Amino acid sequence: MRKFLHLKVLLLMLLSISCSKKDEVLRKGTVSLSLNANSNVTVVHFRQASSINVSSFSINIFDNNDKLVKEFPSYKDFPDQFYLNQGTYKLVAQSSPVTTAAFSSPYYYGTTDFKVTDLKSTKIDLTCVIANIKASVKYTSDFIDIFGEVYTEIENKSGKLTFENGELKEGYFSPDPITIKLYKKATKKLLISRTFNDVKPKDFYRFTFEPSKATGGISVVVDETVIDKNVEFRIPEKWLEVNTPTVQGVGIDLAQEQEIVEGNTKQTVVKIKAEGGIKSLKVFVKSANLLNEGWPDAINFTQLSQSDIDFLLDKGISYPTVINGANEVEIDFSGFINSLEAGQGVEDIFSFGFDVEDNFYQRDATKSLNLKIIPAQFTVNLDEGDVWVAKATINVTITEGNKDFVTVFYQEKGKSVWLKSKSYTTLNNKDYTYLLTGLSSNKEYRVKAVYNKNSSSELTFKTEEERQLPNAKMEDWYYDVVAPSHWIGYAEIRKYIPNSRGQSNWSTVNEKTTEHRGSFRYNYNSLSGTYNSSDSYKGSNAAEIVTVGFGSGTTNAGGASIVKKRASGQLFIGSYSYSGGSESFNYGMPFTSRPTSFKGYYKYSPYGNDEFSVEIVIENRDNGTVTELAREQYISGSKQESYTQFSIPINYSNTTLKATHMYVVIKSSIKSLDTRVVNGKHLGSTLLVDELSLNYN
Structure with a gap:
């Protein structure tokens, strides 16, 4: 049966007017309240609601600005009549609010707007209704015969109530989502867990547990009307044989943190088993770092959206295509592990929680995968x-x-x-x-x-300094007259030097080829084999390096000439001495940079099958120990009438030691010292070089 709770408010407007030229008209009405106890409650199958005592209901009246103008802690304190200025008001009537879940504790609430008008009375009918929700639990006798003693817990944010077998009282809860859990009494094993989210005031959830002859999972039938919600759990007898779902690691212990050095990977697979078939599988992301990077709070693997699928693919997490109804699935995190980062000098923990529910509403939400990422x-x-x-x-x-x-x-x-x-x-x-x-x-x-x-x-x-060879452009030359000309026709003998005066980086063998400085000295028996030439690639000068014939006793008689000595023209870095027919070479200069190539420009006119050479050597000299770091050479016998570039890559056989010295040796002949008479001189192959450069790419 249904009963109604009415608050009848009778407002009688009494006009009291007094007038004068300066007085304002004041209009008020008297208000009287008649409160009757009728209720609009839900059907209760196990007992009938008792009559409701409204004497403890509080009454409050607010103006149209929600300002409290009248307050009555209880209806019994309400006067027979009182005055209100004309205007719009709101009346609120309620029983004592219930904030904690409890048995037999309904909370009633009602509100209505009304107007106080001039020369009229207003009658207000207010219906207070239940503002919380009710729940009851029933176990059929067949259910108890099969499943034995059980109990049910119903819980939401207002609290938790336990319904034993035979409990007839209704529980009252705040209008928030509720969760019902069925337990085996002897073992306290959780048998069923179900949450209802669409909860509204006045809802009455009547939960009934009964057996089913079906062999599949539990069926839940919800009969929803405006007020009543009958929920039947039909559970097959086979349910007793179905184990609770489990979550476990494959080759790893989920009870232990998995230690992984950041950047490394590790086989990390989580296996989910559900004999009753998987109904729901959620993975919860518990790490703030991942959430800050855009991870969702949870991923429901049984309801994956396309964005979820794309996200998991991007992260390298693999899983079976079909999960709903499956008895066993594996989620593989291995491809994702190496993307996790440790903190600055500290470890970081990344946690994932698992919640699996089968078709019998059995759950395992206790397992987590905890990854401890250690700094590299x-x-x-x-x-x-x-x-x-x-x-x-x-x-x-x-x-x-x-x-x-x-x-x-x-x-x-x-x-x-x-x-x-x-x-x-x-x-x-x-x-x-x-x-x-x-x-x-x-x-x-x-x-x-x-x-x-x-x-x-x-x-x-x-870094090393990008140094160049001294006088690399061959612009600086001078000469010494080692034998002056003579009135009887002796030639002036000049020894050319490829440096600025006072410098001594470059040397030649001109000291040797100008050794004849006595009587009968002519350019066919005493001359410099290396000197400057105006035939340059750039600038004013180039180095001309010539193979020459020389020496006392050398004659100039065409094809019958006698040539006592011959020498290849040379230009090299270092020093040279010649005395009494004995010569000494001291190659090298201090040099602490290591070039990667040596380039220059040349012309060459070989005599016969001759060839010229350009050689560069990089050394480390340490307390008398000389270690050759690199030695490279360019050789050619091709005639070049216009300037052509040579380029010598420098490959180092020793890259551990730094350079301390280097030298370059350029020779006009390395195969033949043959000469012929040219303009009264015995000349062989002729080489011109210019614009030398070291490169450091």
């Missing part, structure tokens, strides 16, 4: 010999971690921008080299290795 261990170092003019090789040793996550950053001193290099060469399974290119000559740099959020200690180095 790595160091950076460099050898002195690894720093060049425009490049440097940095060595990174990774004792724990993955090389693919290392980036080497470097910065020129005094600048704010850090440059980076990810190009590496593997030396072994722990040591890697990173090449820094495009560096500036003779500059200080800082360098560090970075692995996700962590950095190595910084190292500093200074």
Whole structure:
């Protein structure tokens, strides 16, 4: 049966008017209240609601600004009549609010708007209704016979109530989502858990548990009317044989944290078993770092959207295509593990919670996958010999971690921008080299290795200076007259020197080829084999290097000439001495840079099958020990009538030591010293060189 709770409010308007020229008209009405106890409640199957005592209901009246104008703690305190100014009001009547779940504790509430008008009375009928929700539980006798003693817990944010077998009282809860859980009494094993979200005031949930002859999962039937919601759990007898779903690791213990060095991967698979078939499978993301990166709070694997599918694919997490109804599935996190980062010098924990429910409403929501990500261990170092003019090789040793996550950053001193290099060469399974290119000559740099959020200690180095050979453009020359001309026709003998006066970097063998300085000295028996020429590639001068015949007793008689000595013209860095027919070469000059190539321009006119050579040598000299770092040579016998470039790549056989010295040797002949008479001189092959340069790319 249904009963109604009415608050009848009778407002009688009495007009009391007094007038004068300056008085305002004041209009008021008297208000009287008649409160009757009728209720509009839901049907209760197990007992009938008792009559409701409204004497304790509070009455409040508010104006149209929601300002409280009258307050009555209980209806019994309400006067027979009272006055209100004309206007619009709201009347609120309610029983004592119930904020905690309890048995037999309904909460009634009602409100209505009304007007106080001039010369009229207003009658207000207010119906108070239940403002919370009710719930009852019933177990059929057949259900108890099959499943034994059970009890049910119903819970929401207002609290939790327990319904034993035979409990006839209704529980009252706040109008918030409720969860019902059925337990086996002897073992306290959770048998069913179900949440109802669409909850409204006045709802009456009547839960009935009964057995079913079906062999499938539990069926839940909800009969919803405006007020009553009959929920029947039809549970097959086979349900007693179905184990609760389980969540476990494959080869890993979910009870333990999985320790993984950041950047590394590890086989991380979680297996979910559900004999009753999976109805719901959710994975909850519990890590703030992942949530800040855009991860959802939870992923429901039984209701994946296309965005969920794309997201999981991007993260490298794999799973079966069909999960709904499956008895066993595996979620593989292995492809995702190496993207997790440790903190700065500290470990970080990434946690995922699992909640699986089967078709019998059995759940396992107790398991978590906890990944402890440990910072990688790595160091950076460099050898002195690894720093060049425009490049440097940095060595990174990774004792724990993955090389693919290392980036080497470097910065020129005094600048704010850090440059980076990810190009590496593997030396072994722990040591890697990173090449820094495009560096500036003779500059200080800082360098560090970075692995996700962590950095190595910084190292500093200074690049080599981009030095060039002295007088590389062959512009600076002078000569000494070693024998003057004579009135009887002796020639002036000049010894040419390829330096500025006072400098001594370049040398020749002109001291030898001008050795005849006595009587009968002519240019066919005493001359310089290396001198400056105006036939240059650029500028005013080039070096002309010629194979010559010379020496006392050499004659100039055409094809019958006698040539006592012959020598290849030479131009080299170092010093030279000649005395009494004995010569001494001392190659080299101090030089602390290591070029990568040597270039220049030349013309060549070979005599016979001759060839010329250009050779460059880089050395390390240390307390009398000379270590050759590089030796390269350019040889050609082709005639070149116009200037042609030669380029010599310099490959270093030793890159550990720094350079201390270097030298260049250029020879006009390396195969034949043959000569012929040309303009009264015995000349062989002729080589011109100009615009020499060292390169440091």
